[in-house]
Amino acid sequence: MTIPHASDARVVVYTRVGCHLCEIAEQQVAELCAETGDSWARVDIDDDPDLRQRFTEQVPVTFVDGAQHDFWRVDPTRLRKALARGR
Numbered sequence: 001m002t003i004p005h006a007s008d009a010r011v012v013v014y015t016r017v018g019c020h021l022c023e024i025a026e027q028q029v030a031e032l033c034a035e036t037g038d039s040w041a042r043v044d045i046d047d048d049p050d051l052r053q054r055f056t057e058q059v060p061v062t063f064v065d066g067a068q069h070d071f072w073r074v075d076p077t078r079l080r081k082a083l084a085r086g087r
Contacts, residue, residue, distance in 0.1 A: 009041035010083065011069075014061040016046050021072055025060035028074040038083050 013029050015022035026042055033040040045051040045059060055061050055071075062070040064082045 007041040007043075009039040010065055010086065011038060011040035011079070012043060012063040013040065014043050014045050014051060014055055014059055014063070016044060016052075016059050019059055022060040025062065025074045028076055029062065029079070032076055032079055032083075036080070036083050 011029055011033060013022070013026055015026065029040050032038075043051070045055050058071045060071065060074070061068065062074055062079070064079070065086050069079065069082055
């Protein structure tokens with residue numbers, strides 16, 4: 001299922017303002033994507049009622065290539081493997 005607002009980025013992190021886990025996830029994704037050369041984007045779920053209803057307290061939610069990969073935490077090793085599979 002395609003999620004609305006997913007950009008052309010390989011990795012999309014659905015977040016909300018004031019979420020400590022979101023800040024950590026964004027930093028980890030940014031660092032890993034800088035290493036691999038993959039693109040990533042951040043989407044604030046509070047900007048869209050449908051996303052807010054879907055993800056509520058599950059944020060951060062990480063998608064890779066349009067498919068849900070993780071929620072709450074980012075496992076850098078697992079994310080690196082997922083990005084490598086898509087190449």
